[in-house]
Amino acid sequence: MEENLHQQDNLDDFVQKSLDGYEEDPSPGMWNRIEGALDTPAVQVPKSPGLTTRWSGNIRHWWSVAAAVLFVMLGWAGICTYYERKIIALEITISQSNSSQKALSPEIAAKVTQKVTELMAEQQHRGDYQNTVPPANAPENAVIIPKKTQKSIPKTGGQEYIAKPATPVNDRTNHQILDAKAAQKTINAPLSVDAATAGHHTAEVTTQTINNQAPNRQTDRATVPALQQNALQSNHHTPDNDPLTTPDNNTSTVVATHESGAEVTTPVANLLQSQPAETASKKIALEQLPGSSSLLQVPYPAPSAVPTLLPVIRPNHSGSDWYAGLRFTPGFIKENTTEKPTRPIERPVNGPRPARSTPVFVNESKKINAAAEWGLIFGKKINRYILLETGIAFTNLRQESVHQARFKFLEGRPHNSPGSGASRFDFDCNLNTYGGSAAVSLRMEQVDNSARIPATEPITVKITTNQYTQALKVPLLVGITFGKGRWKGVLKAGPEGYFTLSNQLEVNLLSSLNTKFQVESGKVPQLVFETTRRFSLGYRAAAGVHYRLSRHWSAVAEPVISGTFAQTDHLKQELPGIISTGVNLGINYHF
């Protein structure tokens, strides 16, 4: 042979010629095995990729995963869209309801309309103020005051008051802008009068900036005649006192320019601010308003329309609160052991089982093992209380299990191996785990060959296995939030898709609990592992707390329980489910 090998440079030819026409007979009992297998009812074997379809199996698998993920995402989007529309409809309904319920009473509306008409007439009569157009950067509820008015400060009786309007926002034009809240603050600010000034009383209206726009330089001073001080102070209505003021703080306030040049403010303009789309900037006299004869420049609705007191009342929550987060979930897993075994499917490992033999189902004494899960979640708050959440999580499970296979001696299959003096028997059993079902053939040998073993002699073998599973989980949860402030409680529950990525089973230890039989030394068990279906359905529920760290970030701690329902492998063999408990730890980013 060595000579032949050196003579032939081509290894292919050498091997081909060596094997050409070679035939070898199998064991004598081979035909009996085949005949026995032909006699047994056909078992539905999963279609395995053959010569031409080897790839298609993998592709089909990943396509099914992709389709499932897409299905979940589309479902999620559909649910969100549906609730979004419901919320919008609800807002419109609330808005209409408020408008109809809280419109001005006829008497007040008539009074306001009359006042507006008078103010307009007065404005036209005086004509000493230029019409202004709101600048582009003006806040929504801004009141426009021509600067010109602030500088025309007459002196009366040798006394003057110097008033500093509170934190106005200047635009680049000749306008001074106060937003609604700033103006309101101006009203409520204390007015201090410095009487120490000889011959003059100097008053400064000090306020705080409460709007987000940075106040620009504002050093303009307006001298207010002393006689007008009372009028100025009496013009400081508070929302609580003014019957025309709405309870909503988010309304505008008129900043009126006093006839003598000082600024006064009044929330009366609240009445006029409810329809900003139809407003125009006008100069209006305010003599008839209590405590003031000032001119007023306010946006107001068309006189023909009765203004609505309240703006649209929106829900406290925006309804479009998306968030994403990272999760780490340490925990424990345990199989849901089926204590009442069913008869397993005949799956001979080393040929057909003898007619007297019955396969043994083994599934018990599962240990609890540690597990971990890493995930990425996406969620949306539908309203103040309801949220939807999905995501994807990777889990790596290692489950150590202890099985006890109980046979009877008659169930053993005699195994005659040359050179072996002992009587050896193969015992077949099925190990069912959440990851699949395994057909195992254990070779046992008789300790004392001369001993006579009764057919019903019980033979128990302890089998320890390790199962390694990697899986992706896709939950679809509906949640309820409750609580106020930074702490919020959350309850979530829903179905969870479970995609098995890899699945392996190892037999680690065998030991016989019978003194007459022992596991044959040096012989490894033969094991055919039929993995569970790639996709299975489970459940997930969590209850925990969210702590708002900042506007965008929150921390999460949620005890969680999840699991899979009982499932089947490719051969329809029923398999136990799995249950895991742990704590979701993570952070959320709120968009």
Place this chain on the structure above:
Amino acid sequence: MEYQPEIQACIRGERLAQQRFYERFKGKMFALCLRYANSREDGEDMLQDGFIRVFRDLHQYTGAGNFEGWVRKIFVNTALQHLQKQKRDLIIVELSAYEPVEEDAPFYDTTQPAAKQMIQILQQLPPGFRAVFNLHVLEGYTHPEIAEILGISPGTSKSQLLRAKAHFKKLLDKSLIGN
């Protein structure tokens, strides 16, 4: 066709005809299975599955082409599926508590026919190498065909074959030196 009456009898499920069919092909097909198998037991499993599949699918044989080639292809498919299943699911664990016992014959025995020695060397190859080596050298498949069968790229098939041949030569040299 040479086997037509026998085929029809097998399709009808006549056990005697099926046994004759088995007797006719068992030697060749078992030799084929042994080339893909890890052991003789493994080869017998392949042989059993192959015959069951042949009897099940016999009605699909249309008469076109060589019947023995058709049967052979089924056995190759079966053997590859066994390899694939071993790679993915079949885990035969060496228990650390037990010392391995060599039940098989010596690695290379000059008293045995060359073919048997070749098969024993083939069985020492890793399953991936063994599959590519068998398909290319002994079954005559091209690299694109092997790539399609095994779900790998043609380049991978070529490189696997080169490595398989190198491994095979090394094993062969080792066995020759040992003897």
